[in-house]
Structure formats: C-alpha cells, structure tokens
Amino acid sequence: MYVHLNCIVVDSGDDNREEMVGFLTEHGATVVAAIPSIERLVPLLRVDEPPQLVMVNLDPNAHDMLRALGPLIRQFQSINFFVMSEQAVDVQLVMEAMHYGVKEFIPLPADSEKLLAGIERISHAAGSEKRAKIIQMIPTIGGCGATSIACNVAASFARNHKTVLLDLDLVRGAVATSFDLSPRYTIADVMSSGDTLDRHLVDNALAVHAPSGLFVLSRPEVPEDSLRISRVGFNRLLNVLSRQFDYIILDSLMSVDSLYMAAIQQSDVNVLVLQLSVPSVRNAERFIGALRRMGIDRHNLKIVINRYEKRGADISPEDVSKTLGVEVSWMIPNDFRSAIDAINFGQPVVLRSPRAEVSSSYGKLVQMLNGRH
Numbered sequence: 001m002y003v004h005l006n007c008i009v010v011d012s013g014d015d016n017r018e019e020m021v022g023f024l025t026e027h028g029a030t031v032v033a034a035i036p037s038i039e040r041l042v043p044l045l046r047v048d049e050p051p052q053l054v055m056v057n058l059d060p061n062a063h064d065m066l067r068a069l070g071p072l073i074r075q076f077q078s079i080n081f082f083v084m085s086e087q088a089v090d091v092q093l094v095m096e097a098m099h100y101g102v103k104e105f106i107p108l109p110a111d112s113e114k115l116l117a118g119i120e121r122i123s124h125a126a127g128s129e130k131r132a133k134i135i136q137m138i139p140t141i142g143g144c145g146a147t148s149i150a151c152n153v154a155a156s157f158a159r160n161h162k163t164v165l166l167d168l169d170l171v172r173g174a175v176a177t178s179f180d181l182s183p184r185y186t187i188a189d190v191m192s193s194g195d196t197l198d199r200h201l202v203d204n205a206l207a208v209h210a211p212s213g214l215f216v217l218s219r220p221e222v223p224e225d226s227l228r229i230s231r232v233g234f235n236r237l238l239n240v241l242s243r244q245f246d247y248i249i250l251d252s253l254m255s256v257d258s259l260y261m262a263a264i265q266q267s268d269v270n271v272l273v274l275q276l277s278v279p280s281v282r283n284a285e286r287f288i289g290a291l292r293r294m295g296i297d298r299h300n301l302k303i304v305i306n307r308y309e310k311r312g313a314d315i316s317p318e319d320v321s322k323t324l325g326v327e328v329s330w331m332i333p334n335d336f337r338s339a340i341d342a343i344n345f346g347q348p349v350v351l352r353s354p355r356a357e358v359s360s361s362y363g364k365l366v367q368m369l370n371g372r373h
C-alpha cells in the first residue's frame with residue numbers, strides 16, 4: 001500500500017519518533033515534522049496546507065498530555081489526530097480521547113497492520129478529495145511566450161512539489177525540447193488504451209527532467225497521432241494525474257475545440273498570456289467573449305503580460321484590463337538574452353539563469369498562481 005498523506009509525528013522518545021517516521025515514510029506518507037512535544041505544534045497546523053494526520057504518543061504522562069492536546073483536536077477539526085499509549089487498558093483515558101475527537105486510539109506496542117489500516121482510511125478520505133492544482137497557459141498570439149511561462153512555472157513548482165507539465169500544443173509543441181528531453185512515449189500513447197488508462201501506463205509515459213525533478217508528458221512524435229487524443233481520454237488522464245501530482249501545468253493553445261474546452265473547465269487557473277500589442281489584446285477579447293457565450297465561467301481566468309517593456313508598447317496594461325474587463329495579474333519583463341540562452345542550453349531560464357530579473361519575475365508569478373501574494 002502507498003498512501004498520499006502529509007503527517008506530523010509527536011513523540012518524546014527519540015527512538016520511537018524515528019521509528020514512526022520510518023514506518024510512515026516507507027509507506028509513502030510525507031512526514032512534514034517530527035517533534036518531541038506539542039509545544040511547537042500549533043504553528044505547524046496553522047498553515048495554508050495543514051497536514052492530514054498528526055500522530056501523538058501520549059506517554060509517559062498520558063492523561064496530562066491528552067488534556068493539553070484536547071483543545072487542539074477541537075480547534076483543528078479538519079485534521080485527523082491519532083493518539084498512542086501503552087495505557088490502552090485505561091478506559092477513562094480512551095473515553096476522554098474519543099470525546100476530544102481523536103480518530104484512532106492506538107495501543108502500544110503498535111500492531112502495524114492495524115495502524116496501517118487506520119492510516120489507509122485517512123489517506124483514502126483525503127485522497128478522494130485531494131486533487132492536483134491544474135494551471136493552464138493559453139497564448140493569445142504565436143510567440144507571445146505561453147510555452148516559456150509554462151516551462152518556467154513548472155520547473156519552479158517542481159522544486160518543492162510533485163509537478164507534471166503536459167504539452168497540449170499537439171503538433172508544434174516544444175516542451176520536451178525546452179528541457180532537452182527525447183521521451184519514448186507521448187500523450188498519444190496513453191490514449192490508445194481506451195478504457196484501461198491506468199496509473200502504470202501513465203507512469204511509463206512520463207519523462208523525468210532530472211535536474212529539476214519535473215515530470216513531462218510531451219506532444220506526439222508524429223503530428224497525425226494527435227488525432228488519437230480525445231476529450232474522454234484527456235479527462236481520464238487528468239484524473240489519473242490529479243491523484244499523483246500536486247501541480248499539473250498545461251502548455252496549451254487558444255482553441256474552442258472540445259479538448260481545449262475540457263482543459264479550461266478542469267483547470268483551477270487559466271492564464272491568458274498577452275503581449276502589449278493590438279492583435280494579442282484583440283484575440284484575448286474575442287476568446288473571452290467566446291467563453292462567455294459558451295457558458296464557461298471565467299472567474300479563474302488570469303491575465304499575464306509577457307515581454308513587458310516600460311517604453312514602446314502599442315497599448316498600456318491599464319488599457320488591457322479596461323478592454324478585457326479583467327485585471328492584469330502579472331507582467332514578465334522582456335529579456336532577450338536569457339531567452340536565447342535558455343533555448344541554446346535546453347534549460348528554462350529559472351534553471352539556467354536563476355539570478356536574472358526575469359527569473360525572479362517568474363518566481364513571483366509562481367507565488368501568485370499558488371494563491372500566496
């Protein structure tokens with residue numbers, strides 16, 4: 001069994017604590033903190049993405065420990081608490097724990113089968129809710145930089161999160177080249193299996209960019225293979241990936257084709273990439289109009305301007321937001337040198353030139369897309 005959970009372990013015994021961390025890690029859980037007492041627990045729970053599970057060894061002073069922990073269990077109701085003690089024969093202790101709302105009382109020494117079953121239940125409940133955040137980059141004109149943004153954002157997310165980048169520019173896509181990868185399988189290969197699309201097949205088709213840890217699913221090698229990519233297959237693919245990844249980045253196209261409409265509807269954030277030029281803004285306007293007429297909600301639409309220069313643009317950012325009725329979320333500066341370097345070295349700018357101004361701009365865009373300003 002492999003669980004997808006973030007956990008915290010609280011145990012005053014160093015050996016016990018390490019053993020529990022080892023046990024959880026071995027089964028795929030991520031231990032975000034292992035601490036000797038509950039004193040430092042609150043700041044670890046009061047975060048944007050709190051852990052799903054907190055395991056607390058109540059011993060040696062089980063009653064006192066439980067009394068201190070109890071209010072936290074009540075306060076952080078969405079977090080699952082497991083408590084452990086050698087005093088499981090103490091009915092009063094167990095009852096008190098249940099009243100506070102602990103999910104499981106684990107008698108020590110722990111029965112690893114039962115412990116695992118308990119963790120699996122939590123993982124299952126969390127897993128059915130858990131879904132990768134899907135972020136799509138949509139270019140408004142050719143060469144406006146959607147692919148560059150997708151690659152840099154994906155490489156940045158991959159530093160701290162399990163991230164996959166999908167190339168939906170099915171004929172001309174350049175995601176694999178941007179990372180100097182030549183994948184054996186592509187997005188078309190995971191479609192041909194009809195109903196049997198499963199995790200194993202998808203795992204095989206993903207290429208890994210070793211320096212960043214980013215997973216990549218590239219466009220078909222042969223252009224006509226893009227005809228095999230259906231809306232149903234694509235939705236199924238996103239479902240499988242959603243359960244395995246924290247972030248799914250789509251390098252996309254501006255299209256009203258049903259595949260791309262599915263991508264828009266499945267995405268948590270749709271980024272329209274513009275340049276400060278009349279054709280780009282006009283296309284953005286037409287596309288937003290189409291989405292409105294097709295009844296597609298545009299609350300998750302963000303406008304990002306690429307290749308920004310203070311002087312010399314046809315239009316100002318203010319004009320853009322006025323025309324589109326959507327605020328400009330971010331602007332990325334023009335940086336010809338870094339862009340050329342990235343192409344020549346087959347490495348996105350954030351990896352190749354992390355200190356460049358454009359890289360720090362990508363970094364802030366990532367924070368914004370992540371919901372932290």
Ligand SMILES: Nc1ncnc2c1ncn2[C@@H]1O[C@H](COP(=O)(O)OP(=O)(O)O)[C@@H](O)[C@H]1O
Pocket residue numbers: 139141142143144145146147148149273306307308332333334335336339340343358
């Ligand atoms: N901020 C930038 N400054 C300078 N050049 C850029 C920038 N972003 C992208 N480019 C360059 O613009 C060209 C087109 O970018 P690309 O990401 O392929 O656009 P799209 O996917 O929208 O067609 C590439 O050569 C890329 O290196």
Ligand SMILES: [Mg+2]
Pocket residue numbers: 139146147148169251
């Ligand atoms: Mg592109």
